[in-house]
Amino acid sequence: MSTTRGDSADGVGPDGPAPDAGEVPAPPAAAAAVFGDRLAAAERYVALLAGPGQDQGVIGPRELPRLWDRHVLNSAAVGEVLPLDATVVDVGSGAGLPGIPLALARPDLHITLLEPMARRVAWLEQVVAELGLPVAVVRGRAEEREARRQCGESDVVTARAVAPMGRLTTWTLPLVRPGGTLAAMKGASAAGEVERDLKEIRAAGGEDPRVVRCGVGDAATTVVLVSRSERRGPSPGAGRRARGRKDRARDRSTDVRPHRST
């Protein structure tokens, strides 16, 4: 594999022609500070994305020139707001973003990658094995009972480009311990999504949604932090389930009554 610069100095911008398969962008200077003595492993991850990752369709060829800034460093940046030694479930990890860069930048974290698509799960298992990372991979959807059982409740759930804020909060807060945090990586839409979906966020047990910026330059990212309520009692979604039970009971009773009277 040849090594090329990750910037657009050669005229290959994000919307320009796709670079040759197998080209691996060199790490920008900032990568050494972010990954420290795990920089070589981060370079290996970028090489895996650019080679087999592209072949297996987990990353598009046009992403190659911006793998470091827009994907790997951007993902690691969310580590700025994660507490020491936290347990983390990365929901909808896909190519491993942000979970793999986080595991490399923050070896104190205990990370589980949750992903429903078999092909992506196989990819994640391959990456974790190749890089020798102590990271668990679970196949499933955040809203599924079995996935929730396997992942348990963690200090933090991360998610990048998975779902709109309201739906994401409903799906993922049951994976967060009371008092823990959902850290949703969002683009410029962050504040607008929070405003639009506030009711849904609160109904899911979310409190104190706030928008923060992490990272610098092209690697900077906007993160929405939502706390899971500390209040004990019904789990998020319990109100909706109870309403569903009442509705079904009412439907049954209206179905039954005419039969009884005949």
Ligand SMILES: C[S@@+](CC[C@H](N)C(=O)[O-])C[C@H]1O[C@@H](n2cnc3c(N)ncnc32)[C@H](O)[C@@H]1O
């Ligand atoms: C657009 S991709 C983003 C992947 C990665 N987070 C990234 O930033 O490159 C969305 C990912 O979320 C996964 N996904 C979609 N719905 C999900 C759900 N309900 N629970 C967990 N993962 C889900 C998809 O399979 C896909 O891998």
